[in-house]
Amino acid sequence: MKLEQLKLSEEPVPIRGLFSIGDADRLPCRLAFEYNAFDTAAVEAELSSRAFAPAGRLLNFNSLDSFKALDKQAFADQLGAELLSSIRSGEALHRPARLLEFSILSYVDLKKYHFYYWLCMPVLAFPPEISPVLLSNASLAESAAVSGGQDLSRFADRVLEFFATSGRCPYFAVRGLDQAGWLGLQAQHCTFGYADPSTDSRAAGWPLRNLLVLLAHHWPGEDDRFQSGQRTCSHSRLMRVRVPGAASSAGAAFRCLGWEKSPSPGSGRAVLQPRFVDLSASLSPDRLAESAVDLNLQLMRWRLVPELNLSSLAATRCLLLGAGTLGCNVARLLMGWGVRNITLVDNGQVSYSNPVRQSLFTFADSQHQPGGKLKAEAAAKALIDIFPGVNAQWRCFQIPMPGHAIPRDQEASVGQDVAQLESLVAEHDVVFLLLDSREARWLPTLLAASAGKLAMNAALGFDSYLVMRHGLGPGSRHGCYFCSDVTAPGNSSQDRTLDQQCTVTRPGLAMIAAGLLVELMVSALQHPAGPTVDPDNVDAAADDDRPPMGRVPHQVRGFLSDASQMSPVGHRFDRCSACSDAVLSAYRSGGYRGFLLKVFNDSSHLELVAGLAELHAEAELSVEVLEMDADDDDF
């Protein structure tokens, strides 16, 4: 409740306690709080015929300091003064539940599952000079025998009937033993009764105390009262009490008591102090981890982003293509945001140089023979080691690429890889492109655009980075990674020197890009307009219409060499080699064998389909590809 509903509010929260007149002997006289204590309707609906539910309020403090700082005596005095005023005015006569109203102060350390609480059940104490006097105390049966053997069973029926019809008012008046009704039943000649949780025949329970004060104010003199017990009335007692006249002495100094004592840890002696419960030991570690993870996120909603929708974020299914430096960091950040469904795809193995840059692997993973553990598998297992509640899946296959010809005997198996990737894209909400080459991003860009799934893309240079969200294909004004190019991606891995094959990037870049990319995804998903939100319109939004997580740029490009960053918008290109209508429709009609395979075997086919070849011919264009080198590696 604190996390999700109350947040920073310290307003009193209504709460219902519970006491019963059916408790077994020797049980302490209890006010209990059930799992549904905050739900008045539920508490009332589930009340047994012998139970009563006094109303109270919970004051939950935001800090232990303020919990401690509250002046407890002044707090009780204030409650007592209000109660006395209600008694004097007669309000409590018409609404006797008022006599049982309580307060609970609490402070909850949600980091440690430590609960501090202190019950205050305000009871008014008679000044010594006008204390009531107990004249007799006998079981009801005995008293009835003395008074002539009346039918106690019929009487018990009457009382239970009153409880049932009065909305479980615990206070009542009795005339003879035939009639039970509201306190004011018959002013001068009745016996007052109440439902008493005490199981000790020598001691009355706390509900008597404020009743006596009420009686002293309204019917001073000599009074009877009985304790209503089980159906047989065998436990009920009749006490004769001389109640002093208090109404006349308006200034009579009633003190207010009521702070519950609790056993001192040392002596076991009951002292005035709050109770403390450490629930961390009672919770399963998995559940603790789960709620602790959510805690950080839920706290964002207290003050900063009340409209943050965490459950939709948790349910988002993320497909990570590439489990290298970017993939590991992105997966970690998604878990930090509470995302519970993560699937990793990689065809590589953990090499010796990986663990210092790829944050889900250890040296032991690279030692695993032959050739190191599978990256996708090791990454998924590491995610579970970090947070057992995550649903982390993995697949090991290579993503086919334009210009990387498929030998004939591999056509069938590559077809299966393509089909697998198509299924994965369909089964997820967001597709992350964290691959090690430009051409590896082509197929997933196309598939995401075709399926209308959000694609998030990151690419690293030596000291620069690019993160972007792709447009969602037709209908989107902003484009994809390939929209800025007038050549189709081809085989860039041929004849490359070692430094071109490896990740030669400043190590900090992958963290920066992963951080920006995941935050960009969250901003996009949390935007009221959704991931299709037009980046061009962002600045036009009025200030009071500010999206929950800030603006949602199309792309962010950053340069370490001068610590600069910019967020341009790239528009959708009608001859894009990955997301143009022509390419999408060629894919849809041709499928693997009719289209994709041709592109893998010869990327110039792609330029033909996209209309880029035509463009080249028309313009005799001197092609200069302005692109950032994509390199999260497989190294």
Added chain:
Amino acid sequence: MKLEQLKLSEEPVPIRGLFSIGDADRLPCRLAFEYNAFDTAAVEAELSSRAFAPAGRLLNFNSLDSFKALDKQAFADQLGAELLSSIRSGEALHRPARLLEFSILSYVDLKKYHFYYWLCMPVLAFPPEISPVLLSNASLAESAAVSGGQDLSRFADRVLEFFATSGRCPYFAVRGLDQAGWLGLQAQHCTFGYADPSTDSRAAGWPLRNLLVLLAHHWPGEDDRFQSGQRTCSHSRLMRVRVPGAASSAGAAFRCLGWEKSPSPGSGRAVLQPRFVDLSASLSPDRLAESAVDLNLQLMRWRLVPELNLSSLAATRCLLLGAGTLGCNVARLLMGWGVRNITLVDNGQVSYSNPVRQSLFTFADSQHQPGGKLKAEAAAKALIDIFPGVNAQWRCFQIPMPGHAIPRDQEASVGQDVAQLESLVAEHDVVFLLLDSREARWLPTLLAASAGKLAMNAALGFDSYLVMRHGLGPGSRHGCYFCSDVTAPGNSSQDRTLDQQCTVTRPGLAMIAAGLLVELMVSALQHPAGPTVDPDNVDAAADDDRPPMGRVPHQVRGFLSDASQMSPVGHRFDRCSACSDAVLSAYRSGGYRGFLLKVFNDSSHLELVAGLAELHAEAELSVEVLEMDADDDDF
């Protein structure tokens, strides 16, 4: 060599082979390459009296594709043509080592420790129509017996003497058996000899082949030659060969052979193909990891940052104060940069919510009872799990803070903590401030400024970040974290609500800030002017004077809400509460009890010392502290 010296160069590299005339029978006829093959002087200095070191060149290709693409026959033909021309011109007569020159093609996959190489020892083959004819082949001793029992031992002395005085020329001429000298010794009436590595009496070694071609060009006719063996000459043989006249037929079609055959993996049959060695299995995993880690970094020096000084970076000792979200990420990135000495300080334990954000911990760390593993210890151990070569140390103690009063009975132990922190600052080169509150950064800022150590600072807001390098105290124009404030740091942890106690930051921020911070440190340390480089002067630097890792800003502030980033310069403030002269001198003269303890107990003492109190009085300043909320948490 490739990584550190050659880098991208494909220029031929001189290399020396080695063959011996002392090999035991049955050993194959070998050209060997020793550990010092690239060091001509060393090879020559260590040559035994029976060994010879032909000179060659290594052609190491940058890619396997270009290695494969080279036209091998054309390459050999070219070498053959050059050799033939040298023979015809007589150059080889004066420099007979020319007859043994070889080439090696190679390609090294430094990621996998795969080595491809192929030796080409060009030998000229006579055209069939003018092949030399072997007339006889007998041991030298036999031949000597036939020719009258001459003193073979004295002859052997002569030959060895020639080898020693000729700079180990393997070719010589003999007159009688008394004299051995240069090939041209006595044109018509001598016997030619050479050092032959062959141990097979029926077959001459390869050095004979080009010698015959040389003889055919310069002394055609009938010739003797003997094979010089051990000191006793028992292995030496005398062969009589009819050498055709080749000099006359200038156009004679000598073919060039020489590509070494190697056993085919299947049949074992020798075929024309390069040799391949996988050395990864021969190296210890720890060493492999170490060199793999360095590989990525060394590759930066090939093309992008030739002046990058990796060894100074590796030797940098980094002290990380705080092992939370920022601390874990910073430690990982330092390892990515090859930093080998990392010490972590934290007084916390791993809680359930930590692992999803703090990248060195797992769920198991938080389950460790009671209360989770110590963060600093768990982080240091995780670093070693990632890279066994790192020297990761840890300390668990709390950093005392202004306004956090020290109870009298803890004064001594807090004094020890302060002394420990002073020692740590002295023992390290860079101090990272990755703490969870503003006031926790005060003492380390002061200590770093006093010791003249570089302090790197990162702080996170909900969706903003600050990273900065502190000025190095007096003499520095740019300031520290506290230079922008006109109040001293005080106790900010009192009466804070849960969301104020915890890290309520967008999860991506810590990675972004850690990435920028570590890159800023590297840029500063690699700058020719060092970490004191004045950020104001950066833009004034001429383009050709561009520092190796780009400009070195004083601080970078970024805002996720609009994807913006800026890098302002904050100047040193003469009343700064952490690095001003007054504060530094109060610390130096007062030490722990005379200054620090007073500040911990009452931060207004600090304002007095720094002159801030005076400033407030002077200006009746309405204090508005513009600061970013510092929160990498302890949560």
